[in-house]
Amino acid sequence: MWLLASVYYVVSDKLYSFALFDWATAGALIPIPFFLAATLDLENVGSTILLLMWGIFLAVANEAFNRIESIRKYSLPFLLASFPSFAVSIITAFAYEAWLGMLASFVIAILFTALHILRTRWWLWTLALVNFVIAYFAFFQLDFIQNLNIFIGYPILLIGLLFLLPDLFLKKDWEHAPEHRLPVRLFGILLSVGAILTFVVNNESPSATIGFAILTLFTAVYTLAYQRFWLAYLPTIFFATTILYATDYFALNKYWLPIFTAVTFLYFLFGLALFKKENWSLVFRNASLILGTIISVIAFIESDWGNGWYVLVIGFLFIIEMVLRKNGFFEIGAPIFFSIAALLLIEDFEIDNISTQLLILSVIWILSDILAHLFYKHPRPLNIIIRGIGGLIAIINYGFLFSESDLTATVGYAIYTLLWLTVSLLYRQPILFYSFTLTLPLFATFLFRNFGFTKWIHPVILIALVYYAIGFALRSLNRLKGWDNALLYSGLGLGVFVSIASPILGGLDASIPVAVAASLWAVEAFSKKSAWLAFPANALYLMSYFILLNELYVQEVQFFSIGAALIGLIQHYLLTRSNSKGGAFVMGMLSQFVLLGTTYFEMINKNELSYFFLLFLQSLAVLIYGLVIRSRSLTFFPIGFVVLGVFTVAYSALKEVGAIFLIGCTGILLLGLGILAVLLRERIAKLGEKLSDWQA
Structure with a gap:
C-alpha cells in the first residue's frame, strides 16, 4: 500500500507538478520496512538488517537520482527518508548486542562517507563522523574488550586525538577545505575536552598522569606544526597538570611546592631563551607568572612551614618581568608576593605581635616604592596605589604601636621616621615631608619613655622649636621653597598640640611648652605682620599663664581676669595697627569688660571697699590707654564703670536710709545733670566733633 502511495505521488507529480509531491513520494517509503518486519515477525537481528538494507537502498537511490536531471x-x-531506517536500525541493533550496533553504525558511517566523497556535503560528513563515534565506543563495549578493564578516558582521548591527527599531515591552514576538515577538527576538540573532564572527574592519578602527558606531547607537536604562539598555552597547562597528578602518583605531595616552583622557573627560563621571538617568549613567561600566582595562593592557604621562601622567590619574577617588558603594571606584583611570603615567614617564626607584622608589611610596600623609584626609569602607573597601601598600613600600625611596649614602639617609630624621611627626600615633595615631621615626635616620645621620662611635652616642644627655627631660616634665606613651609607649619602645629596636652599632664613645668608654642606663633605673626596670627599666640600665652596660676593654687579670680584683659588689650592694639576696626572694637570691649566687670562683681559679692579702689585704678589704666590710642569705647566705658562703682558704693553706704529719700536724691541728681548738659551743649557738641575722628 505504501509503495502504491509512493507511485501515486510520482504519477500525480507528472500530471500536476507540485513542490510537495517529491517529498511525499519519499515519505511514503519510510514505513515500508517497519510493516514488512512486523509482517515477517522478524527479531532484532532481522529487523536491523532489513532496516539497514532499506536505508542503504534509499541512500544509494538518492545518488542515482542526482545524476538524472528529470x-x-x-x-x-x-536521502532524508533513509535516516529513520538508519536510526531505528541502530536502536534495534544495540537492543540485541553491542557488536550488532557497532556493525550497523560502522556501515552507516562508511555509506555516508562514500556519499560525501562522491558529492561534498558537510552535514552528511558530520553524520558519518557521529556514526563512526558510535561504532568506536560500541567496540569498547564488547565483552572481550571490557574484560581488559580499560579506563574510559583513554578511548575518549584516543578518538579525540585521532580526529585532530589529520591536521598534522595536511596543509597547515585552518581555512583550507573547511567542509572536510572543520567537522573532524570540531569532533576532535570536543572529544579531547570530554577526555580532560573524564580525567579530572575520575581523579585517578595514574590514568590522569598518562592522559595529560599525552595531551602535553600532542599539543606541543600541534603548536609547532601550526606555528601559532597562543597555542603554546595548551602544552604549558597540560604539562603542569601532568606534574600535579604525577606528584600524587609517586607520593611526592609534600614536595609539591618546590616541584611547581621549579616548573614555574622552567617556564620563565624557556621564555627568556625565546626572548628574540617576542610572542613565544611572552607565552611562556605569562604561563610562569600565572602558575606562580596559583601556587602562591595555595601555599598561603596551606601555610605549611617554609612556604614563604618559595613565594618570596616567585615575587622576584614580577620584578624581572617588569624590567623586561618595561611595563609598570607588573610593579604591584612584587609587594603582593613579598607580603604573602612575609606573612608565611612570620607564621614560621611565630611572630604574634600584630604591630610587628604590620611594620614588616608596611616596610615591604614602602621599600618597593622607593626601590622602583630609584632603579626603574619607565612609567609607573600604579606607584600612587603602592605608596598609598604602604602608607595606609603604616597609619593603621601607628595605632597598634601606641599599645605596645616602649621599646617596641620606639623601634617601630624609628623605622617609620627613617622611611618617611627617605621617601620625602627621594621624591622631593615637601608635602610628603609632613609624614616625617609628624613621626619624629612619636619616636622621641617613646624614646624618652624608655629612660623613665614620661612627660613627653618637653622633648616634643623642643622638636617643634627646631622645626620652626630651621623653617624660619630657610624662609629668610629664600631657600628650598615648600620645605620651609612644611617645617614652619609642623613646628606651629606641634606647638598647638603640645599646648592642648599640657593642662592634661599638669605640673608647674607644663606652662613652659605652652609659652614656647605661644612664642613661635608670636614670631610668625611678627614675621608676617599679621594681627590675626597674634590670636593663637595670645591665647597660648594666656593658657600658659592660667596653668601657672592653677598649679600655684591661686584662687583669686582677679589674677585670671587681669591676665586675660592684658592679653586682650595687646590683641586690640595689634588689630588697631592693622586697621581691623571691627575686630579691634570687639576685642577692646571684651577685654575691658572682663577686667572691669570681674572687679565690679567681686566688689558687690565681697562688699569690700578695696575693690572700688582697684576698679578705679583699672578704669584709669584703661582710660589712659584709650586716650593714647584715641578710642571712644576705651574712654567712655571705663568712665561709666567708675560712675557705676561710685553709685554702687554710695547706695551701699546709704542702704540704711529710707528708699524714698534715695529715690528723691537720685532724681535731683539726674535733673541737675540734665540742666548741666543743656548749659554745656555747645561744648558737648564741640567735644563730639573732636571725638568723631577717634576710633570706636
Whole structure:
C-alpha cells in the first residue's frame, strides 16, 4: 500500500507538478520496512538488517537520482527518508548486542562517507563522523574488550586525538577545505575536552598522569606544526597538570611546592631563551607568572612551614618581568608576593605581635616604592596605589604601636621616621615631608619613655622649636621653597598640640611648652605682620599663664581676669595697627569688660571697699590707654564703670536710709545733670566733633 502511495505521488507529480509531491513520494517509503518486519515477525537481528538494507537502498537511490536531471528533485528527499531506517536500525541493533550496533553504525558511517566523497556535503560528513563515534565506543563495549578493564578516558582521548591527527599531515591552514576538515577538527576538540573532564572527574592519578602527558606531547607537536604562539598555552597547562597528578602518583605531595616552583622557573627560563621571538617568549613567561600566582595562593592557604621562601622567590619574577617588558603594571606584583611570603615567614617564626607584622608589611610596600623609584626609569602607573597601601598600613600600625611596649614602639617609630624621611627626600615633595615631621615626635616620645621620662611635652616642644627655627631660616634665606613651609607649619602645629596636652599632664613645668608654642606663633605673626596670627599666640600665652596660676593654687579670680584683659588689650592694639576696626572694637570691649566687670562683681559679692579702689585704678589704666590710642569705647566705658562703682558704693553706704529719700536724691541728681548738659551743649557738641575722628 505504501509503495502504491509512493507511485501515486510520482504519477500525480507528472500530471500536476507540485513542490510537495517529491517529498511525499519519499515519505511514503519510510514505513515500508517497519510493516514488512512486523509482517515477517522478524527479531532484532532481522529487523536491523532489513532496516539497514532499506536505508542503504534509499541512500544509494538518492545518488542515482542526482545524476538524472528529470528526477534529481527526488535525490534529497530519498536521502532524508533513509535516516529513520538508519536510526531505528541502530536502536534495534544495540537492543540485541553491542557488536550488532557497532556493525550497523560502522556501515552507516562508511555509506555516508562514500556519499560525501562522491558529492561534498558537510552535514552528511558530520553524520558519518557521529556514526563512526558510535561504532568506536560500541567496540569498547564488547565483552572481550571490557574484560581488559580499560579506563574510559583513554578511548575518549584516543578518538579525540585521532580526529585532530589529520591536521598534522595536511596543509597547515585552518581555512583550507573547511567542509572536510572543520567537522573532524570540531569532533576532535570536543572529544579531547570530554577526555580532560573524564580525567579530572575520575581523579585517578595514574590514568590522569598518562592522559595529560599525552595531551602535553600532542599539543606541543600541534603548536609547532601550526606555528601559532597562543597555542603554546595548551602544552604549558597540560604539562603542569601532568606534574600535579604525577606528584600524587609517586607520593611526592609534600614536595609539591618546590616541584611547581621549579616548573614555574622552567617556564620563565624557556621564555627568556625565546626572548628574540617576542610572542613565544611572552607565552611562556605569562604561563610562569600565572602558575606562580596559583601556587602562591595555595601555599598561603596551606601555610605549611617554609612556604614563604618559595613565594618570596616567585615575587622576584614580577620584578624581572617588569624590567623586561618595561611595563609598570607588573610593579604591584612584587609587594603582593613579598607580603604573602612575609606573612608565611612570620607564621614560621611565630611572630604574634600584630604591630610587628604590620611594620614588616608596611616596610615591604614602602621599600618597593622607593626601590622602583630609584632603579626603574619607565612609567609607573600604579606607584600612587603602592605608596598609598604602604602608607595606609603604616597609619593603621601607628595605632597598634601606641599599645605596645616602649621599646617596641620606639623601634617601630624609628623605622617609620627613617622611611618617611627617605621617601620625602627621594621624591622631593615637601608635602610628603609632613609624614616625617609628624613621626619624629612619636619616636622621641617613646624614646624618652624608655629612660623613665614620661612627660613627653618637653622633648616634643623642643622638636617643634627646631622645626620652626630651621623653617624660619630657610624662609629668610629664600631657600628650598615648600620645605620651609612644611617645617614652619609642623613646628606651629606641634606647638598647638603640645599646648592642648599640657593642662592634661599638669605640673608647674607644663606652662613652659605652652609659652614656647605661644612664642613661635608670636614670631610668625611678627614675621608676617599679621594681627590675626597674634590670636593663637595670645591665647597660648594666656593658657600658659592660667596653668601657672592653677598649679600655684591661686584662687583669686582677679589674677585670671587681669591676665586675660592684658592679653586682650595687646590683641586690640595689634588689630588697631592693622586697621581691623571691627575686630579691634570687639576685642577692646571684651577685654575691658572682663577686667572691669570681674572687679565690679567681686566688689558687690565681697562688699569690700578695696575693690572700688582697684576698679578705679583699672578704669584709669584703661582710660589712659584709650586716650593714647584715641578710642571712644576705651574712654567712655571705663568712665561709666567708675560712675557705676561710685553709685554702687554710695547706695551701699546709704542702704540704711529710707528708699524714698534715695529715690528723691537720685532724681535731683539726674535733673541737675540734665540742666548741666543743656548749659554745656555747645561744648558737648564741640567735644563730639573732636571725638568723631577717634576710633570706636
